[in-house]
Amino acid sequence: MIYKALVFLLLLTALAPQVQAQNLQPVVRKLQAPPARKEKFQLYLLVGQSNMAGRGQVEAQDTATNPRVLRLNKAGQWELAQDPLHFDKPTAGVGPGLTFGRDMAALDPSVVVGLIPCAVGGSGIDVWQPGAYFPDTQVKPYDEALDRARLAMQQGRLAGIIWHQGETDCTPEKSAAYQQKLRDMIARFRQDLQAPTVPFVAGQLPAFQFTTPGPKGKPQPSPDLTRINRALVQLKHDVGHYEYISTEGTHDRGDQLHFDAAAARLLGHRYAQAMRKLQQSGRSRSH
Template sequence: METATHADPNEHPPKTKRQIFILSGQSNMAGRGGVIKNPHHHPNKRWDGVVPPECHPDPSILRLSAALRWEPAHEPLHTDIDTKKVCGVGPGMCFANAVRRRVGGEFGLVPCAVGGTPMKEWARGEELYENMVKRAKFSVTGDHGGEIKALLWFQGESDTSSEHDAEAYKVNMETLIHNVRQDLNLPSLPIIQVAIASGFEYMEKVREAQKGIELPNVICVDAKGFQLKEDNLHLTLEAQVKLGHMLAEAYLTHFVA
């Protein structure tokens, strides 16, 4: 019986530049699809392990681990990044598969999302922001010659319970976009942000802010109406697959010649 040998993704450069995508924000980007209650065990939640066909691994899709090693990407993508919660399926793998089918090549996903994090924790100088920039910078080092193609951003639910946070959202998001482009030296880095599908009292104010950002190369896709889990906060497995396709369509439509 032959055993398949896979080249170390950290060693050998592929023929074309690795296409890098940063996945960032909070829990709905990290993925709670398929996370279910686990009543008789501690912790009280677990991932059910179901991986839809759209999210299956592929040899051309890698992820940057928390330890800054490239490895084959598979669900849950954020398992060693969003470590305080149980991670399930998010939009990242579905997105990468959908883009791969259209453009080919090798992909590098850089998960950075952490559940329950308000915008103020993503300000320049804060740990989450600095870690995202560090991981993004690392992703293009080495022999493989990767190129950051876009930042996918899904965050804002944590800013909907305070009027102050909701009102500050637009300026704060625009500042984040400016900062990350400056710090990565990518002044026209494509940003695809998701208008939130859930939240608290000031949800519509945050959604308004997200849809009102008019900066070059910033696209907003809307998750409103997507199916939510019983907690009325997190997207279901099916909704995450739908979002992955929507993000891929937005990227291919706006940013692929």
């Protein structure tokens, strides 16, 4: 019996690093004061559902901190940003937000970036309006995002919004109305936050979701997913200071629904590139 117990303990010790790597979470969250000058604190609102919140597996690179990338935590305090950024569900993991924040900080060394995580897994676009309640997580997504953004804006300047959502709206009835609802939501955020020209970047849905049999049995995106992705493209024609990013080349984590960590980081880079493009074009128009 003693021999078996020793073997079990040795096996447990050998496997411990692997188990820890699979469930790596930040142990310590360090509070950090933002810069005193509001113009030096650029704020970004992260909204949408689970693929913005992130469901990728957290690795060591996702817990490394940067003193110029902060996160507004659930309690409304600023801290050094680490994944998971979001707290909508216990399954929150790696999303695009942290990579996006790091890239935006690298693009302008003179500023500190403040990330405002507000995505809610499973939330359809209908709950992203004033007063709407989402029973799954017992929150009002739009109202709470406004509250958190306004709190952050007491110390910084809203520099952009990134949005990834649409999976819940992949039905014939909902996808047909998606374009108008998203257009209205963008206008509402800008009006309620008194930021009429704040850049807004939306992410398309990935091809691995909601597939249907195509020619020779090869899977292809469903008509509803295709309709939502087309809507995101078409919004460029009638919404100012707006851009979208592609999800081409991304992979799921094995559930055909959520991006894996590598894909989430890739999207973070794409969000930053699109955001920078909008910010630069906005500055050129203002001169």
